[in-house]
Amino acid sequence: MQINSKRVLLTGATGGIGEAIARELAAAGAHLVVTGRRADVLERIAAETGASVVVADLADRDELNELIAAHHDVDILIANAALPASGELWDFSIEEIDRALDVNIRAPLIMSRLIGEQMKARRSGQIVLISSLAGKVATAGSSIYSTTKFGLRGFGSGLRADLHGSGVGVSVVFPGFVRDAGMFHESDVELPGYVGTSSPAQVAEAVRSAIEKNRGEVDVAPIAVRAATKASELAPGVMGALVRRLGSAEFTAEIADRQSDKR
Numbered sequence: 581m582q583i584n585s586k587r588v589l590l591t592g593a594t595g596g597i598g599e600a601i602a603r604e605l606a607a608a609g610a611h612l613v614v615t616g617r618r619a620d621v622l623e624r625i626a627a628e629t630g631a632s633v634v635v636a637d638l639a640d641r642d643e644l645n646e647l648i649a650a651h652h653d654v655d656i657l658i659a660n661a662a663l664p665a666s667g668e669l670w671d672f673s674i675e676e677i678d679r680a681l682d683v684n685i686r687a688p689l690i691m692s693r694l695i696g697e698q699m700k701a702r703r704s705g706q707i708v709l710i711s712s713l714a715g716k717v718a719t720a721g722s723s724i725y726s727t728t729k730f731g732l733r734g735f736g737s738g739l740r741a742d743l744h745g746s747g748v749g750v751s752v753v754f755p756g757f758v759r760d761a762g763m764f765h766e767s768d769v770e771l772p773g774y775v776g777t778s779s780p781a782q783v784a785e786a787v788r789s790a791i792e793k794n795r796g797e798v799d800v801a802p803i804a805v806r807a808a809t810k811a812s813e814l815a816p817g818v819m820g821a822l823v824r825r826l827g828s829a830e831f832t833a834e835i836a837d838r839q840s841d842k843r
Contacts, residue, residue: 581655581656581704581705581706581749581791581792581794582792583605583608583609583610583656583788583791583792584608584609584610585609585610585611586609586610586611586655586656587610587611587613587651587653587654587655587656588605588610588611588612588613588654588655588656588657588658589613589615589647589651589654589656589657589658589691589695590602590605590612590613590614590615590658590660591615591616591638591658591659591660591661591687591688591691592615592616592659592660592661592662592710593614593615593616593621593622593625593631593660594616594617594618594621594622594625595616595660595661596758596760596780597660597710597755597758597780597783597784598614598616598660598661599621599625599780600779600780600781600783600784601658601660601783601784601787602614602625602628602629602631603628603629603784604781604784604785604787604788605656605784605787605788606628606629606630606631608788610656611630612629612630612631612632613631613632613633613634613651613654614626614629614631614632614633614634615633615634615635615636615647615661616635616636616661617635617636617637618635619633619635622634622635634647634650634651638661638682638683638687639679639682639683639687641682644687644690644691648690648691648694648695651695652694652695652698653698654695654705655699655704655705655706656705656706656707656708656791657691657692657695657696657705657706657707657708658708658710658787659687659688659691659692659707659708659709659710659732660710661683661684661687662683662684662710662728663679663680663683663684664725665680665684665724665725665728666721666722666725667721667724668720668721668723669723669724672724677724680724680725680728681727681728684725684728684729684731684732685727685728685731685732685735688709688732688735689735692707692709692735692739692750695707696739696743696748699747699748700743700746700747700748702747703746703747703748704747704748705747705748705749706748706749706750706751706790706791706794707736707739707748707749707750707751708750708751708752708753708787708790708791709732709735709736709750709751709752709753710732710752710753710755710783710787711729711732711733711736711752711753711754712725712729712754712755712756713754713755713756713799713801713805713809714726714729715728715729715730715731715732715733715752715754716730716733716754716809716812716813717809717812717813717816718730732752733752733754733797736750736751736752736796736797737752737796737797740796749791749794750796751790751791751794751795751796751797751798752796752797752798753783753786753787753790753797753798753800754797754798754799754800754801755778755783755786755800755801756776756777756778756799756800756801756802756805756806756809757775757776757777757778757801757805758777758778758779758780758783758800759777759778759779760779760780775805776801776802776804776805777802778800778801778802782800783800786798786800
């Protein structure tokens with residue numbers, strides 16, 4: 581799909597990665613609708629990109645339904661909004677679990693269902709789901725977050741198969757650790773030296789590539805991280821033991837502590 585002149589609905593635009601995606605697609609000529617919970621950030625993005633602004637909390641089902649009803653006819657849906665949801669299962673209240681599930685997996689699914697139906701009727705459109713490499717490999721302290729991100733991978737793969745030949749594409753993008761903006765950056769935790777990062781601009785470029793080339797899955801991480809992810813998929817027991825020896829539990833516990841106020 582060519583992005584120029586297409587109508588794009590982007591959720592989670594108030595995060596640093598969302599801002600980068602908005603800039604990338606605006607530069608490609610898209611007509612953007614950006615949504616998030618922080619009006620001041622959305623207005624700043626709008627001033628820079630010419631986007632329309634909708635303040636909405638995707639955990640609020642009425643607000644989600646209103647957002648969909650007002651923008652069900654967009655050409656491109658980018659489901660980028662997510663809560664960190666880092667930490668051990670018993671550290672979460674039931675309300676926090678529900679909120680993570682509502683924002684990270686239910687909202688993208690419902691939006692894809694209702695907006696995707698309109699795309700299918702027009703035989704044109706693209707749905708992009710922003711997952712994470714935590715949607716391919718789970719580690720200590722990631723049970724809830726990985727549940728939502730694994731879910732997006734399965735949902736995207738199945739939906740892509742359902743829509744094959746319909747003119748509607750589905751892509752899932754899997755960022756690793758992202759520097760300078762986003763959830764990990766805001767936690768201000770220092771990565772082990774052997775773990776590389778990507779920039780928000782690289783994630784945005786991957787989203788653009790996914791749309792223009794209708795790519796099913798796109799990983800965004802240095803080659804060593806991508807290789808380790810693939811090895812973990814092929815030999816989860818061996819890689820899990822190695823990651824534990826390298827201190828992953830302590831590292832993820834620190835991230836969970838720094839992100840607990842965002843649940």
